[in-house]
Structure formats: C-alpha cells, structure tokens
Amino acid sequence: MIEILKPTELPLARETGALVAGILQTLKARSVVGTNLLDIDRQAQAMIAEAGALSCYVDYAPSFGRGPFGHYICTSVNDAVLHGLPFDYELADGDLLSLDLAVSLGGIVADSAISFVVGDSPQPESVALIDATERALRAAIAAAGPGVHIGDLSHAIGKVLNAAGYEVNTEFGGHGVGSTMHQDPHVSNIGRPGRGYRLRPGLLLALEPWVMADTAKLVTDADGWTLRSATGCRTSHSEHTIAITDDGAEIMTLPKG
Structure with missing residues (x-):
C-alpha cells in the first residue's frame, strides 16, 4: 500500500x-558510559507514554523477526546495525550506538535513527561510518521531490556509500510510512536513476542508509531480531522521515531548535 497524506495531515506528521526527534536527542544525551540498554528502552517507553503516543515496535511481529519485538526502541551496538533488541548491557567508552525509533501520534507514524559514539574515545572507523551514512541521507533528501523516481533516491544513497568504500546490502532499506510503520514503496540503498515509483506530494518516506565497515553480509542473533555484520565489523545507521512537497522534500524528524 502507498498512502498519500492530505495537506491537512502534514501538521500532524510534523508533530x-x-x-521522535526529541526523544532520540534526549536519549543520546543520556547514553553515557555505564548506561544500560534496558534503561534506554524504559526511558523511551516513558517518553512515548507521556506524549500520548503509541510505540510501533512493542507489538511488532513481522515475518523476518521472532516477534513480537517486545521493546520500545532498537539499540544496536558496534557490530549490530538493525533491529537491535535491548538487553542487559552497559555502554562502554568508544561504543558505537545506533538508536532507531518509530512512534504513532494521532494516527500518523514517524521513523528515525541516529548513530553516535559513546564517551570520549571515538575510533576513526566509527566516525567515518557515521559520516558516510549521514552524507548519504542528506544526498537522498536533496534528490527527493515530486516526479522524482525512487531509483533516483537509491542511486544518491548508493553513490555516497560506494564512494566512501562501503558495500551496500539490499535486504533492508527505506520505506513508505503513514498510518502504519512499513508501507510501499521500498527504498533500496543502491539503485539505478530513473527507475521505480514516481514521488507525489503528500508521500511520507523513511530513508535509512546503513553500512557495515568491511562486508555486506548480515547475521541474525539468537534473539531472532538483532542483525549484525557477518565479520564483526562496526556499523552505522542514519534515518529521517521526509514528506514530499510541491517543490521538494521536508524533513519531519529534525530536532527542534
């Protein structure tokens, strides 16, 4: 299903x-050395409830996971890149942490992810990974607009990631959002320009470049959810929800201020 929002629904999408952006920034500030991933999950739960919103994750049970997910945020550390199931782990100096959050408020979903280094000892590899996914995300947003093909966004992402020296996995990528978290169209993180669905004003897309330092192969943890690099290398994941507008694209998940 491809869902197109009415102009009157866009203010709610912004809200x-x-x-989502505010919760992620608050959790980033609180994610210091010694913070437990389960505490991050509990804090996410509390902030979602306080806002009168609903988690898109806690009851999420797709075919590829061992559902329901049962938690309120994805916490992926170091070699974990997607769907990181929170567990009893205290963050260490230099850990690369990705937080991925999707909530529904008033019937409209927003989805975003950030990656950052905990503490004061960032590895150059971690900094390069985060920089590449953030630049790829910016490139895709800059390419988005009415009449543009999905393949144009995929090409913009893949061009940045490949130029940075990373292979691109095509098993998971971006997607449409709206009244539900995962909708068509799928947005691969590599593709050919001029191909695929033409974007229309009112379409919400969650764009999410992610990479692994030296492989494109994933492995799944025994928890049935957490996806890691097959080689144990570090990873990064950046994501924004955008709305296609009459003259381009608007980022829905930017922090205020």
Whole structure:
C-alpha cells in the first residue's frame, strides 16, 4: 500500500516527527558510559507514554523477526546495525550506538535513527561510518521531490556509500510510512536513476542508509531480531522521515531548535 497524506495531515506528521526527534536527542544525551540498554528502552517507553503516543515496535511481529519485538526502541551496538533488541548491557567508552525509533501520534507514524559514539574515545572507523551514512541521507533528501523516481533516491544513497568504500546490502532499506510503520514503496540503498515509483506530494518516506565497515553480509542473533555484520565489523545507521512537497522534500524528524 502507498498512502498519500492530505495537506491537512502534514501538521500532524510534523508533530509526530518532532516527538521522535526529541526523544532520540534526549536519549543520546543520556547514553553515557555505564548506561544500560534496558534503561534506554524504559526511558523511551516513558517518553512515548507521556506524549500520548503509541510505540510501533512493542507489538511488532513481522515475518523476518521472532516477534513480537517486545521493546520500545532498537539499540544496536558496534557490530549490530538493525533491529537491535535491548538487553542487559552497559555502554562502554568508544561504543558505537545506533538508536532507531518509530512512534504513532494521532494516527500518523514517524521513523528515525541516529548513530553516535559513546564517551570520549571515538575510533576513526566509527566516525567515518557515521559520516558516510549521514552524507548519504542528506544526498537522498536533496534528490527527493515530486516526479522524482525512487531509483533516483537509491542511486544518491548508493553513490555516497560506494564512494566512501562501503558495500551496500539490499535486504533492508527505506520505506513508505503513514498510518502504519512499513508501507510501499521500498527504498533500496543502491539503485539505478530513473527507475521505480514516481514521488507525489503528500508521500511520507523513511530513508535509512546503513553500512557495515568491511562486508555486506548480515547475521541474525539468537534473539531472532538483532542483525549484525557477518565479520564483526562496526556499523552505522542514519534515518529521517521526509514528506514530499510541491517543490521538494521536508524533513519531519529534525530536532527542534
């Protein structure tokens, strides 16, 4: 299903996006050396409830996971890149942490992810990974607009990631959002320009470049959810929800201020 929002629904999408962005920035500030991943999950739960919003994850049970997910945020550390199931782990100096959050407010979903280094000892590899996914995300957003093909966004992402020296996995990528978290169209993180669905004003897309330092192969943890690099290398994941507008694209999940 491809869902197109009415102009009257865009303010609500902005509100949901601001909520997601605010929660992620608050959790980033609280993610210091010694912070437990389960505490991050509990804090996410509390902030979602306080806002009168609903988690898109806690009851999420797709075919590829061992559902339901049962938690409120994805916490992926170091070699974990997607769907990181929170567990009893205290963050260490230099850990690369990705937080991925999707919530529904007033019936509209926003989805975003950030990656950052905990503490004061960032590895150059971690900094390069985060920089590449953030630049790829910016490139895709800059390419988005009415009449543009999905393949144009995929090409913009893949060009940046390949130029940075990373292979691109095509098993998971971006997607449409709206009244539900995962909708068509799928947005691969590599592709050919001029191909695929033409974007229309009112379409919400969650764009999410992610990479692994030296492989494109994933392995799944025994928890049935957490996806890691097959080689144990570090990873990064950046994501924004955008709305296609009459003259381009608007980022829904930017932090206020």
